[in-house]
Amino acid sequence: MYELVVIGGGPAGMAAALSARENGIKDILILERDKELGGILNQCIHSGFGLTTFKEELTGPEYAQRYVRMTLDENIEYMLNTMVTEVHGIDEDKDNCIVTAMNREKGLFDIECKAVILAMGCREKSRGALNIPGYRPSGIYSAGTAQRYVNIEGKMPGKRIVILGSGDIGLIMARRMTLEGAKVLCVAEIAPYSGGLRRNIVQCLDDYDIPLYFSHTVTKIHGKKRVEGVTISKVDENYNPIPGTEKKYECDTLLLSCGLIPENELSRAAGTQIEKSTQGPVVNENLETTARGIFACGNVLHVHDLVDNVTKESVIAGQKAAAFIKEGIKDWGEAHPVKIPSKEKNTIPEDMDRSCQMICIRCPNGCLLTAKKGVDGEYEVSGNLCPKGKEYAINEMTKPMRNISSIMSVENGQGPVVSCKTSSEIPKGKIFEVMEMIGKTTVKAPVAVGDILINDVAGTGVDIIATNVMDKEG
Ligand SMILES: Cc1cc2nc3c(=O)[nH]c(=O)nc-3n(C[C@H](O)[C@H](O)[C@H](O)COP(=O)(O)OP(=O)(O)OC[C@H]3O[C@@H](n4cnc5c(N)ncnc54)[C@H](O)[C@@H]3O)c2cc1C
Known part of the structure; x- marks a missing residue:
């Protein structure tokens, strides 16, 4: 009891x-x-x-x-x-x-x-619940399943990927698969907006030049044994595919990120x-x-x-x-449905002037910032709700920086990989060099949160630290 x-x-x-x-x-x-x-x-x-x-x-x-x-x-x-x-x-x-x-x-x-x-x-909603016509070849995963394979099992589900759904999980997986060496061909979203955060559209797709197609859905999956390609089509305001708008992508994997x-x-x-x-x-x-x-x-x-x-x-x-x-039991009154805030409908403004405007990625607010040089040569920033936004905009104009999270191979561990991250931001241009170093390194279990796994990675002055525990096998 x-x-x-x-x-x-x-x-x-x-x-x-x-x-x-x-x-x-x-x-x-x-x-x-x-x-x-x-x-x-x-x-x-x-x-x-x-x-x-x-x-x-x-x-x-x-x-x-x-x-x-x-x-x-x-x-x-x-x-x-x-x-x-x-x-x-x-x-x-x-x-x-x-x-x-x-x-x-x-x-x-x-x-x-x-x-x-x-x-x-x-x-996650499964493929069955989404009614995509076609065979049932291997290579179709929910984004969360793929996330588990990559981040916990240390296994890649595929090399050329199309993602359906632009909620946060889909966006995050687009970046994750790219960092691990896959080519993400596009993210298709049936709605005319994303249910994911604006900052995730920026840091997960724009940073890696991954196209996001709003008002598009998967209309055909090619391949019988393994996915060989995917056709996406534009949809009308009732989400019906518009004939003649089909685009075919040669790929081996389709990730579905269509809601929870x-x-x-x-x-x-x-x-x-x-x-x-x-x-x-x-x-x-x-x-x-x-x-x-x-x-x-x-x-x-x-x-x-x-x-x-x-x-x-x-x-x-x-x-x-x-x-x-x-x-003891009280009469606590009537039960009622939980009131939930309406889902955000995010897009990156089409008329955004990318030479001086950007979406802040510092927090979920995703402020639209404008940074212009004043007469004194200093940047003047507007649109930010907090000082972090100003700092972000100036960095973005002068030396864009990013944090990276990944996994590292573990020897003698209870699992094959441990999660890790950069101890602070690294120059955006160094991301793939840092990923290569992480990919080449194997650590020995046990690992504790905060352990330094690589010192001064790729000469950035930043360390790679563990973000999870990994005990010894047995
Ligand atoms: C892919 C993804 C990315 C996200 N990104 C962010 C982010 O960047 N920032 C942020 O703040 N939030 C993020 N979220 C949201 C946040 O992580 C979740 O809202 C939160 O983790 C939900 O917590 P929970 O305990 O309700 O559910 P869960 O974390 O899912 O835990 C439920 C637990 O119940 C167990 N369980 C289920 N059924 C049974 C059963 N019958 N018997 C025993 N155990 C059972 C499960 O195994 C699981 O461990 C993200 C969510 C997802 C899915």
């Missing part, structure tokens, strides 16, 4: 468990189906996480590791490689919630608890009401679902673009679940 069981050990699950502990709950158990805590963040090796929570820009594994550390420091119990198969809330027949799970050691087992927090995250769906099979089976617009459970103001004693937070509730918002919401779920456990 536990006071609280949290399903999912991603950022939402860990933040909710820590918050419940802070609010007086002692017996907490996190159940995670994967072999480690951290959720999707373990494969998101790029930076862009934690600007609100930690006031610094971290990579996904670094953000996850901070929460893993706190979870360990608080002695919160967790079970890995454990899949939850069923959840029941409190009802007339049962005073407690029941969670059914399975793992290799215990087989199928039930856990009784006073409350449950659902934090199972979301999954909250992972709610368990929630549905538990009888919670699911909201059509979010595909997540309907919750009351305390994040309790319509099943008594079952709370929800993070991507399982609705898809969040920023992990900082996931953390904020999960802290509330932890607090409210703690209050529920300590104070």
Whole structure:
């Protein structure tokens, strides 16, 4: 018997468990189906996480590791490689919630608890859900699957790539595959705008001259055994392909990045009401679902673009679940669908004067900056919401700089690669030289976050540091 069981050990699950502990709950158990805590963040090796929570820009594994550390420091119990198969809330027949799970050691087992927090995250829409006609050759991956292969398994899914969908995952994977030596031929987006951040269009596509075609979709996949090519076509305002606009690309891989769906099979089976617009459970103001004693937070509730918002919401779920456990069942009012901010519709302005205008990549705001030399020869910058924007614009006009995140081979490690990044920015022109050095280097396990893996990489004065832990095998 536990006071609280949290399903999912991603950022939402860990933040909710820590918050419940802070609010007086002692017996907490996190159940995670994967072999480690951290959720999707373990494969998101790029930076862009934690600007609100930690006031610094971290990579996904670094953000996850901070929460893993706190979870360990608080002695919160967790079970890995454990899949939850069923959840029941409190009802007339049962005073407690029941969670059914399975793992290799215990087989199928039930856990009784006073409350449950659902934090199972979301999954990508599959090809089947997208209705692309044609055969089913190999070489078609969801962008997240490809991300896992490259960033965790150290394997490349292909060499010549077309990406369908310009949400952040698609954009980030376009850069990632390019950095690892693949040719990304284009990103096709069915909408006339991108659901991804403007700064990602700049730093993931523009930096590498990868074309982004709005109002385009894949209309044919060529090849029977392996993808041999992809045809994309322009679409009209109803998203119907326009005949005569077809363009064929010879490629071996198609990555699909066409949206995420909250992972709610368990929630549905538990009888919670699911909201059509979010595909997540309907919750009351305390994040309790319509099943008594079952709370929800993070991507399982609705898809969040920023992990900082996931953390904020999960802290509330932890607090409210703690209050529920300590104070007993309360009438907390009507459940209602979560109100989510409308999705951004981003484009790079077509009339942007690239000789003096740019999109700032310093934070998700993506300000449109103008930098012009004044009479004194100094740059005057406008359009920036913060001083970082001014500094970025001046650098961009004089010596463009970028941070790089990648992976490095590991000897004797529990996994084949460890994630790493530049300790500070390097000149943009040095990116591929730095990538070559990273590609040629192998480190020995164990590796800790912050370990220097390459000193003064490619003569930049910048180090390559580890962003994740890699323990020794066995
Ligand atoms: C590719 C990608 C790029 C992103 N880039 C950024 C970015 O640059 N900046 C940013 O701030 N945010 C970014 N995000 C968003 C952010 O990472 C997510 O919103 C956040 O990680 C969601 O946290 P979560 O805990 O809800 O879900 P997850 O991290 O998905 O964790 C859910 C966990 O639940 C486990 N689970 C699921 N079902 C079960 C079950 N039945 N039994 C046991 N365990 C289960 C899963 O294994 C997983 O570990 C990105 C997201 C993705 C997918």
